[in-house]
Amino acid sequence: MGVPDFAVPALARLAGSEHDVIAVYTRMDKPSGRGRATTVSPVKRAAERMGLNVRQVENFKDAEDTAALAKLKPDVIIVASFGVILPQSVLDIPPYNCINLHPSLLPRYRGPTPIPAAILAGDDVTGTTIMLIERKVDSGPILAQREFPIYPSDTTGSLTNKLAQVSADLLMEMLPDWFGRAVTPRPQRDEEATYTKAISKSDGEVDWNLSAVDLWRRVRAYYPWPVAFTSWSGRGIRILEASPQDGRVDMPGRVLDLGDGGFGVQAGDGILKLARVQVEGKREMSVEEFVRGHRGFVGSVLPS
Numbered sequence: 001m002g003v004p005d006f007a008v009p010a011l012a013r014l015a016g017s018e019h020d021v022i023a024v025y026t027r028m029d030k031p032s033g034r035g036r037a038t039t040v041s042p043v044k045r046a047a048e049r050m051g052l053n054v055r056q057v058e059n060f061k062d063a064e065d066t067a068a069l070a071k072l073k074p075d076v077i078i079v080a081s082f083g084v085i086l087p088q089s090v091l092d093i094p095p096y097n098c099i100n101l102h103p104s105l106l107p108r109y110r111g112p113t114p115i116p117a118a119i120l121a122g123d124d125v126t127g128t129t130i131m132l133i134e135r136k137v138d139s140g141p142i143l144a145q146r147e148f149p150i151y152p153s154d155t156t157g158s159l160t161n162k163l164a165q166v167s168a169d170l171l172m173e174m175l176p177d178w179f180g181r182a183v184t185p186r187p188q189r190d191e192e193a194t195y196t197k198a199i200s201k202s203d204g205e206v207d208w209n210l211s212a213v214d215l216w217r218r219v220r221a222y223y224p225w226p227v228a229f230t231s232w233s234g235r236g237i238r239i240l241e242a243s244p245q246d247g248r249v250d251m252p253g254r255v256l257d258l259g260d261g262g263f264g265v266q267a268g269d270g271i272l273k274l275a276r277v278q279v280e281g282k283r284e285m286s287v288e289e290f291v292r293g294h295r296g297f298v299g300s301v302l303p304s
Contacts, residue, residue: 002079011047029041044056075179076175078101085137091134110195112197115163144183146166204229208302240277243275
């Protein structure tokens with residue numbers, strides 16, 4: 001059971017193993033974008049390419065959906081970013097339980113956005129956890145964990161891709177022991193739990209009063225969505241890549257020529273050096289290219 005790209009490596013590894021993937025559950029297709037074109041989940045696309053049995057549900061509130069799942073008689077249900085709180089009637093179906101892949105070192109960063117949360121916090125290390133699913137979100141006993149470094153160049157996009165592979169590897173290593181009853185679930189320490197919240201588009205709006213380091217983390221955490229953004233001359237500007245550096249501050253938001261061929265913006269503490277930007281409706285470009293085509297940008301003050 002899964003929806004986004006994060007779940008695809010685990011699905012592919014399972015499908016290519018000795019295990020029999022009897023069904024793949026994902027969410028319903030949804031219209032998106034200005035044209036309201038129907039979009040399908042990455043998990044559905046991958047499962048169809050593999051010739052697997054795809055089933056789509058919005059949740060399991062319909063008793064018929066639960067009954068149809070029970071008829072499959074699964075030994076175990078693997079969940080990866082499915083976005084549905086499974087009812088007890090589903091949790092009770094497989095004899096080897098429902099297990100979840102979660103991209104953090106639980107109990108740290110329970111909830112929907114553990115990867116951007118780790119980047120925003122400035123963590124050097126994150127990881128992945130395989131746990132039993134309970135009714136309370138991300139609180140189940142831990143079956144396996146693996147640490148993984150966060151590099152200064154990592155964004156939510158790049159780190160998600162890496163942790164998806166790490167999670168798939170760990171799952172395939174753990175499953176034989178799980179089926180052999182050789183894994184002892186370890187309860188989480190609830191008193192150490194931290195929680196993440198859903199991210200909205202407005203979270204990407206830049207506040208130049210924050211420190212350059214904080215803004216750099218936000219640029220990375222909010223890429224590829226919602227993307228950090230500011231505005232200038234009535235147009236939105238997305239900041240796709242940047243880095244922090246020391247520097248004197250007299251006006252947060254003021255755009256500077258850094259004198260080394262680069263350009264930056266004064267923050268509350270330090271300077272955010274810009275690398276790649278994108279004006280709304282235009283292609284992405286280097287900040288140097290943007291400055292050459294937009295006189296008056298350097299020296300202006302961006303809003304906070």
